[in-house]
Amino acid sequence: xxxxxxxxxxxxxxxxxxxxxxxxxxxxxxxxxxxxxxxxxxxxxxxxxxxxxxxxxxxxxxxxxxxxxxxxxxxxxxxxxxxxxxxxxxxxxxxxxxxxxxxxxxxxxxxxxxxxxxxxxxxxxxxxxxxxxxxxxxxxxxxxxxxxxxxxxxxxxxxxxxxxxxxxxxxxxxxxxxxxxxxxxxxxxxxxxxxxxxxxxxxxxxxxxxxxxxxxxxxxxxxxx
Amino acid sequence: xxxxxxxxxxxxxxxxxxxxxxxxxxxxxxxxxxxxxxxxxxxxxxxxxxxxxxxxxxxxxxxxxxxxxxxxxxxxxxxxxxxxxxxxxxxxxxxxxxxxxxxxxxxxxxxxxxxxxxxxxxxxxxxxxxxxxxxxxxxxxxxxxxxxxxxxxxxxxxxxxxxxxxxxxxxxxxxxxxxxxxxxxxxxxxxxxxxxxxxxxxxxxxxxxxxxxxxxxxxxxxxxx
Numbered sequence: 001x002x003x004x005x006x007x008x009x010x011x012x013x014x015x016x017x018x019x020x021x022x023x024x025x026x027x028x029x030x031x032x033x034x035x036x037x038x039x040x041x042x043x044x045x046x047x048x049x050x051x052x053x054x055x056x057x058x059x060x061x062x063x064x065x066x067x068x069x070x071x072x073x074x075x076x077x078x079x080x081x082x083x084x085x086x087x088x089x090x091x092x093x094x095x096x097x098x099x100x101x102x103x104x105x106x107x108x109x110x111x112x113x114x115x116x117x118x119x120x121x122x123x124x125x126x127x128x129x130x131x132x133x134x135x136x137x138x139x140x141x142x143x144x145x146x147x148x149x150x151x152x153x154x155x156x157x158x159x160x161x162x163x164x165x166x167x168x169x170x171x172x173x174x175x176x177x178x179x180x181x182x183x184x185x186x187x188x189x190x191x192x193x194x195x196x197x198x199x200x201x202x203x204x205x206x207x208x209x210x211x212x213x214x215x216x217x218x219x220x221x222x223x224x225x
Numbered sequence: 226x227x228x229x230x231x232x233x234x235x236x237x238x239x240x241x242x243x244x245x246x247x248x249x250x251x252x253x254x255x256x257x258x259x260x261x262x263x264x265x266x267x268x269x270x271x272x273x274x275x276x277x278x279x280x281x282x283x284x285x286x287x288x289x290x291x292x293x294x295x296x297x298x299x300x301x302x303x304x305x306x307x308x309x310x311x312x313x314x315x316x317x318x319x320x321x322x323x324x325x326x327x328x329x330x331x332x333x334x335x336x337x338x339x340x341x342x343x344x345x346x347x348x349x350x351x352x353x354x355x356x357x358x359x360x361x362x363x364x365x366x367x368x369x370x371x372x373x374x375x376x377x378x379x380x381x382x383x384x385x386x387x388x389x390x391x392x393x394x395x396x397x398x399x400x401x402x403x404x405x406x407x408x409x410x411x412x413x414x415x416x417x418x419x420x421x422x423x424x425x426x427x428x429x430x431x432x433x434x435x436x437x438x439x440x441x442x443x444x445x446x447x448x449x450x
Contacts, residue, residue: 027365027404029438031325037258038444060403063443064365067403100256102327102438104367106404140252140289142329144369144434178285178292179252179331179434209369209404211436213254213327218288219263 016121019070023110024123025058026079026103029065030090033098040099044089053085065102075123076199079105080130083195084188088133091187091216098217103191105198108146108207122206125199130188137187139214140180141173141194145205159204163197183212190214241346244295248335249348250283251304251328254290255315258323265324269314278310290327300348301424304330305355308420309413313358316412316441323442328416330423333371333432347431350424355413362412364439365405366398366419370430384429388422408437415439 019025032040045061048054056072057079070078083103090099107123143163164181167173172185172193183190191214198210244250257265270286273279281297282304295303308328315324332348368388389406392398397410397418408415416439423435 025403029325029327031256031258033256033258033260033262035258035260037323062402064363064407064438064440069403098262100254102254104404104436109404138289142434144371146369146371177287178250178294179329179334182289209367211329213289215289 016123019073019075019123021110022107022123023069024075024079024107025067025069026083026105027065027067028083028086028104029102030086031100031102032090032094033100034094040090040093043093044086047089047093048082048085051085053082057082065104074126076126076128076195077130080128080188080191080195084130084133084191087137087187087191087214087216088135091135094217096217098215098219100216101212101214103194103212103214105195105210105212106208107198107202108205109209122203123199125196125203128192128196128199130192132186132188135187135216137183137185137190137214137216138218139183139190139194139212140177141183141212142180142210143194143197143201144209144211145201146207146209159201163200166200167193167197187214187216241348244298244300244348246335247332247348248294249300249304249332250292250294251308251330252290252292253308253311253329254327255311256325256327257315257319258325259319265315265318268318269311272314272318273307273310276310278307282307290329299351301351301353301420302355305353305413305416305420309355309358309416312362312412312416312439312441313360316360319442321442323440323444325441326437326439328419328437328439330420330435330437331433332423332427333430334434347428348424350421350428353417353421353424355417357411357413360412360441362408362410362415362439362441363443364408364415364419364437365402366408366437367405367435368419368422368426369434369436370426371432371434384426388425391425392418392422412439412441 030041058069060067087101170193172183173181174184175182194212202208255266283294285292312326395418397408397414398406399409400407419437427433
């Protein structure tokens with residue numbers, strides 16, 4: 001749930017909700033660590049639109065981040081291709097300099113203000129196929145199934161563990177740190193790992209959020225990037 | 226819960242846990258949008274240490290972000306002063322340029338790998354007092370009570386709503402956006418708002434996480450920052 005829950009609207013459906021009905025989407029902020037960051041960010045957002053990576057998505061940018069709402073399936077693949085594309089474009093436009101992206105993935109909370117999604121069916125987790133970028137990244141990743149009034153209190157840990165084990169089998173989930181798991185690999189693989197895990201947990205838990213801080217081209221391992 | 230839950234250790238205590246026992250802490254990444262970002266980041270981390278703002282905290286920096294673990298009370302105030310200090314220092318060192326910080330606040334998950342905290346008492350929410358910086362900020366804020374096997378499925382929405390209403394009364398929580406609430410105000414007030422709300426929810430829910438993307442000196446309202 002977001003912190004904006006102040007009213008309650010109920011959506012009740014026995015069918016699998018569309019990505020838009022289920023609120024499948026993301027927020028992303030891009031941080032090129034260079035003096036011409038505005039040109040890099042605006043250019044990268046233009047690049048992904050020109051490349052057709054915004055098809056089926058609703059894009060709204062404000063001064064803090066960009067909202068990416070999915071309107072059409074395949075939801076996870078559209079998100080993975082867009083997010084991979086914008087990070088790769090910003091990296092290319094900053095001449096391989098240091099670029100960090102912060103990503104929030106959300107599903108199951110479609111309203112800006114509160115709503116209780118009482119779907120009896122949940123979207124399935126389709127495999128995510130994203131072409132490698134050749135750009136290595138390191139990320140801190142956290143996955144959050146959310147506590148809500150409708151929660152049954154059941155132990156969802158086996159599902160969370162399965163998602164993490166799948167990430168480990170991919171070879172991207174390499175180690176644990178405080179409050180997060182470290183992911184290493186091509187930008188596309190890092191995003192596919194997190195998005196696939198979030199979607200898998202979302203097949204049993206309606207409202208699941210995940211956060212990633214993705215770092216590319218970090219010049220030092222000794223300073224916060 | 227973090228994505229690193231693969232083993233289970235149980236801490237059972239009938240007393241209020243210390244900040245360290247309860248895993249009260251944060252991760253922060255600082256993003257100065259300038260060519261000399263390394264000097265700005267390293268300098269800012271040095272500034273807060275010199276100012277004594279790391280007292281009672283454990284600081285560990287890697288190439289993605291900096292872990293801030295609280296060892297001594299007052300936990301929330303130590304976090305608020307440290308995080309406000311490092312953002313203010315980075316802003317000063319970048320000559321008032323554009324600086325973004327991403328912050329993860331966590332409580333109730335003290336282990337790098339999984340653990341179930343079964344405290345019968347939870348820390349109280351002490352008021353947070355942080356001196357204003359004179360630096361205006363805008364932030365996107367999300368607050369997550371976490372779904373765990375020990376969850377009772379009770380409706381915690383009244384507590385979440387109370388935390389949000391408190392933020393609105395402070396005047397910082399100004400509007401809702403997709404997946405987050407927008408906060409505006411002095412950097413110190415924005416952080417105090419989010420940290421106080423997170424601590425308040427934590428008086429009834431053991432494991433609570435909050436994420437903030439804090440933007441200072443944004444030159445445009447039309448591009449993702």
